[in-house]
Amino acid sequence: MIKRSFKSLPRGVPRKVTATVATKDRILQAAEELFARRGFDGASLRELTSAAGVNLAAVNYHFGCKEKLIEQVLRRRLDLLNTRRMAALDHVEGQHDTTLEQVLDAYIRPALEISYDVGGECFMRMLARAFAERDERLREFLSQNYGHVMRRFAAEFARLLPHLGKVELYWRMDLVTGALTLAMSGFGMIQRAEEVSEQAHHEQTTRHLIRFAAAGLGQP
Amino acid sequence: MIKRSFKSLPRGVPRKVTATVATKDRILQAAEELFARRGFDGASLRELTSAAGVNLAAVNYHFGCKEKLIEQVLRRRLDLLNTRRMAALDHVEGQHDTTLEQVLDAYIRPALEISYDVGGECFMRMLARAFAERDERLREFLSQNYGHVMRRFAAEFARLLPHLGKVELYWRMDLVTGALTLAMSGFGMIQRAEEVSEQAHHEQTTRHLIRFAAAGLGQP
DNA sequence: GTCTATAAAGTGATAGAC
DNA sequence: GTCTATCACTTTATAGAC
Numbered sequence: 432m433i434k435r436s437f438k439s440l441p442r443g444v445p446r447k448v449t450a451t452v453a454t455k456d457r458i459l460q461a462a463e464e465l466f467a468r469r470g471f472d473g474a475s476l477r478e479l480t481s482a483a484g485v486n487l488a489a490v491n492y493h494f495g496c497k498e499k500l501i502e503q504v505l506r507r508r509l510d511l512l513n514t515r516r517m518a519a520l521d522h523v524e525g526q527h528d529t530t531l532e533q534v535l536d537a538y539i540r541p542a543l544e545i546s547y548d549v550g551g552e553c554f555m556r557m558l559a560r561a562f563a564e565r566d567e568r569l570r571e572f573l574s575q576n577y578g579h580v581m582r583r584f585a586a587e588f589a590r591l592l593p594h595l596g597k598v599e600l601y602w603r604m605d606l607v608t609g610a611l612t613l614a615m616s617g618f619g620m621i622q623r624a625e626e627v628s629e630q631a632h633h634e635q636t637t638r639h640l641i642r643f644a645a646a647g648l649g650q651p
Numbered sequence: 652m653i654k655r656s657f658k659s660l661p662r663g664v665p666r667k668v669t670a671t672v673a674t675k676d677r678i679l680q681a682a683e684e685l686f687a688r689r690g691f692d693g694a695s696l697r698e699l700t701s702a703a704g705v706n707l708a709a710v711n712y713h714f715g716c717k718e719k720l721i722e723q724v725l726r727r728r729l730d731l732l733n734t735r736r737m738a739a740l741d742h743v744e745g746q747h748d749t750t751l752e753q754v755l756d757a758y759i760r761p762a763l764e765i766s767y768d769v770g771g772e773c774f775m776r777m778l779a780r781a782f783a784e785r786d787e788r789l790r791e792f793l794s795q796n797y798g799h800v801m802r803r804f805a806a807e808f809a810r811l812l813p814h815l816g817k818v819e820l821y822w823r824m825d826l827v828t829g830a831l832t833l834a835m836s837g838f839g840m841i842q843r844a845e846e847v848s849e850q851a852h853h854e855q856t857t858r859h860l861i862r863f864a865a866a867g868l869g870q871p
Numbered sequence: 872g873t874c875t876a877t878a879a880a881g882t883g884a885t886a887g888a889c
Numbered sequence: 890g891t892c893t894a895t896c897a898c899t900t901t902a903t904a905g906a907c
Contacts (some may be wrong), residue, residue, distance in 0.1 A: 446737070454872080454873085455890090461904080469692075470690060470692055470784065472692035472693045475900065475901085476680055476900080477900080483764075485873090486874060487875095487902095488875085488902085489873070489874095490901095490902095491901080492872070496901080496902075497902090514861075526745075537802075559783045560780075561782075562779075563780045563833075604861065605834055605865055608834075609829050613782060613783075613825070613826075613832070614822070639819075642870060643826055646867050647866050650862060650866050674890080695883085696882080697883090706891055706892055707883095707890085707892095707893095708891075708892070708893085709891070710883090711883080716884075716906080807905095812878075
């Protein structure tokens with residue numbers, strides 16, 4: 432929306448190559464919220480562009496088609512989530528005597544952090560939807576952008592829980608992921624008491640989730 | 652489809668009041684599968700009636716509108732699930748020294764039983780979707796047809812886990828429900844080994860889920 | 872890059888014949 | 890109860906002016 436392409440700038444002033452940066456971001460932001468609220472099919476490009484305050488044709492210009500937009504919206508935070516999880520796992524594996532709770536911390540904490548970002552809860556709700564969707568293309572996209580991280584965590588869990596068979600382990604991880612995703616999509620998130628600071632509440636929630644997951648994952 | 656309205660039957664032969672019973676059921680069945688696969692918005696009445704082998708107008712004739720159809724599809728198995736859960740809880744509460752695992756059994760076993768019925772997995776996938784949907788009307792419908800059962804279980808859990816605050820308890824129940832729903836929607840269900848009978852495998856899965864839930868719910 | 876206008880196909884719903 | 894035909898809209902996507 433905000434014009435930044437100055438066709439005739441005075442010499443010496445750096446010229447932006449990508450003319451408008453705002454439009455694309457505004458679409459992504461509006462899309463995240465609307466997809467979370469109405470679903471991928473339920474949210475039309477019309478309400479989306481209208482909410483973003485941009486022209487209808489802008490979506491096709493910037494993203495090609497609706498499906499590519501969905502991918503970009505997912506990828507934006509999924510990349511961040513993956514990067515943070517990997518970094519956290521790197522850090523945990525660097526120590527000796529790694530515990531189950533430490534690995535779960537590396538898995539859960541980045542997810543919660545993102546869900547606390549502005550718009551992050553919308554993203555988590557979108558992700559919950561994406562899990563429930565059985566659309567083949569979407570699942571393939573998720574597995575391509577998500578699978579390698581899950582496999583690294585699975586390997587680490589397998590090392591810490593050698594008594595579990597591979598099938599059993601994957602199944603328990605699915606249970607944990609299901610609990611985590613639906614919980615974070617805010618459909619019944621634990622409420623913060625007035626006297627507790629936001630920071631402290633996040634830490635408390637994270638600890639709760641980790642212990643819930645550890646209890647379920649690590650039984651005989 | 653199959654005509655059963657005989658306008659001029661010989662006296663004494665009982666006359667069916669509801670003329671065709673098949674069409675309605677075929678729509679419900681096709682709807683369950685298509686809603687699970689494509690979502691409530693994604694599945695159109697056209698593919699739905701086409702898959703059911705009935706006329707497009709039949710949906711509006713039998714159900715009024717698409718939304719009412721969705722409600723009927725949900726209600727059909729939800730009623731069954733609620734009835735069975737209530738009966739199981741009645742039975743458990745009839746005994747003294749009720750354990751957490753027994754109550755969880757009453758909560759989890761009926762859900763798994765239904766998911767093993769023909770078309771039951773579709774239903775669970777549909778339910779997972781419905782949880783992720785934020786549609787106000789749908790949520791209200793679910794709470795009206797689901798809430799009283801959840802409250803009874805919550806009361807029982809509260810009695811067995813008095814050290815938990817109300818907020819904490821509801822939050823843990825959400826985690827359990829999230830895990831259960833996503834797991835049963837078949838997105839990563841544990842596979843049955845060849846040599847195990849189907850019956851035994853179901854029992855095994857039920858026991859696993861109950862213990863997972865019990866471990867998560869009942870910690871300090 | 873952004874706009875308008877429009878194409879092309881799909882949507883839920885209904886009137887009215889049978 | 891079931892059918893065809895159709896209404897009134899909405900959808901995604903694109904062509905072409907600016």
